[in-house]
Amino acid sequence: MATALASQLNTLDLASPLPLDSGKVLPNVRLAYETYGEMAADRGNVILIFHALTGDQFVAATHPITGKPGWWERMVGPGLPIDTSRYHVICANIIGGCMGSTGPADLAEDGAPYAMRFPVITIRDMVRAQVAMLDQLGIDRLHAVVGGSMGGMLALSFAANWPGRADRVLAIATTARHSAQNIAFHEVGRQAIMADPDWRGGDYYGGGGKGPEKGLSVARMAAHITYLSEAGLTEKFGRRLQDRDAKSFGFDADFQVESYLRHQGIAFTNRFDANSYLYITRAMDYFDLAEEAGGRLADAFAGASATRFCVISFDTDWLYPTAESRNIVHALNAVAAPVSFVELSAPFGHDSFLLDVPALDRVVKGFVG
Numbered sequence: 001m002a003t004a005l006a007s008q009l010n011t012l013d014l015a016s017p018l019p020l021d022s023g024k025v026l027p028n029v030r031l032a033y034e035t036y037g038e039m040a041a042d043r044g045n046v047i048l049i050f051h052a053l054t055g056d057q058f059v060a061a062t063h064p065i066t067g068k069p070g071w072w073e074r075m076v077g078p079g080l081p082i083d084t085s086r087y088h089v090i091c092a093n094i095i096g097g098c099m100g101s102t103g104p105a106d107l108a109e110d111g112a113p114y115a116m117r118f119p120v121i122t123i124r125d126m127v128r129a130q131v132a133m134l135d136q137l138g139i140d141r142l143h144a145v146v147g148g149s150m151g152g153m154l155a156l157s158f159a160a161n162w163p164g165r166a167d168r169v170l171a172i173a174t175t176a177r178h179s180a181q182n183i184a185f186h187e188v189g190r191q192a193i194m195a196d197p198d199w200r201g202g203d204y205y206g207g208g209g210k211g212p213e214k215g216l217s218v219a220r221m222a223a224h225i226t227y228l229s230e231a232g233l234t235e236k237f238g239r240r241l242q243d244r245d246a247k248s249f250g251f252d253a254d255f256q257v258e259s260y261l262r263h264q265g266i267a268f269t270n271r272f273d274a275n276s277y278l279y280i281t282r283a284m285d286y287f288d289l290a291e292e293a294g295g296r297l298a299d300a301f302a303g304a305s306a307t308r309f310c311v312i313s314f315d316t317d318w319l320y321p322t323a324e325s326r327n328i329v330h331a332l333n334a335v336a337a338p339v340s341f342v343e344l345s346a347p348f349g350h351d352s353f354l355l356d357v358p359a360l361d362r363v364v365k366g367f368v369g
């Protein structure tokens, strides 16, 4: 059983304003990050982990708000697949996030929260901020970049746009472009937030008012379904009733699955900012590596032929299905980049990358080395 690691919590202010894909510039950018394990004197043992949509830098340390274990404690630690007795692991909260890196809840230069004045950012902008962080930390070359889900998008963007800065790239349960279906689900979530009267055009910070908790909760409920699998839900809940022997003939949470989703939704509002959710889902929707390279995905990886890649998908992931991973592999093949690919069998759907899948541990350990 993995336990929370001693980590070091840092913040770093970027020395220069951050240019964004939109053409705007984000001033005064702060990144909050955690590190695990010792950095070698030659700085050659650094692994950068990118977190998923609602993840954060607390990979293997207790979450300061929820008190829960880090989201990848089973993977990152001494003797674990990403072995912190050998590697120095860095994970930063993405820009746009709400765990200490600059995001919509932070103050703009006029002293008021950005809210919806925060610029629309892209996955590449998130990576650009972290490359600037690496530059300031004096880390030229990484042993590996690793990410699942949205973190996998950042890993692919890193490889495509900053080739030569990482020896190995591990992309798990991800895609090189957000599909129409995925954009559709995100739009449902965003509309739920914006339809909540407590959203107030995004200006809900301060003043003692509460934010759009109902909308954010519904957004999370809808999204959470997409992280699971039909078989997993059936196995876990079936049609079983919640704390009752008979249907209520009302709209209370009769079914366990309803109660579970409501719990997931409410719990989420305790740890996440609704405006961050809008901005991050937008960045994911805009993600299309092929488009960035003029339309052909292989061209995105043209400079990355010396990088070693590993792409992992899960057979029950209908959000980022195996076909999406195969597209990435084909593009890497086209530029003769060394790539290994595996589709793992796991019952948990998209969130399999966060859960107990021993085969995933073995692949990660084998690839990271």
Ligand SMILES: CC(=O)SCCNC(=O)CCNC(=O)[C@H](O)C(C)(C)COP(=O)(O)OP(=O)(O)OC[C@H]1O[C@@H](n2cnc3c(N)ncnc32)[C@H](O)[C@@H]1OP(=O)(O)O
Residues within 6 Å of the ligand: 051, 052, 053, 054, 055, 056, 071, 148, 242, 256, 257, 259, 260, 261, 263, 264, 267, 351, 354, 355
């Ligand atoms: C890469 C990243 O950084 S992503 C960030 C990852 N973290 C999250 O997404 C946090 C929220 N998501 C989850 O908890 C995800 O389901 C996972 C994948 C991380 C964890 O999955 P599992 O360990 O299988 O937990 P599960 O999905 O069963 O949820 C357990 C919770 O549901 C609650 N629950 C289970 N059944 C019911 C029910 N019938 N009614 C109400 N609540 C219920 C449990 O009490 C537990 O609550 P708690 O988390 O407040 O302790």
Ligand SMILES: N[C@@H](CCO)C(=O)O
Residues within 6 Å of the ligand: 052, 053, 054, 055, 149, 150, 227, 351
């Ligand atoms: N469940 C994870 C994965 C979503 O892609 C999250 O909330 O970030």
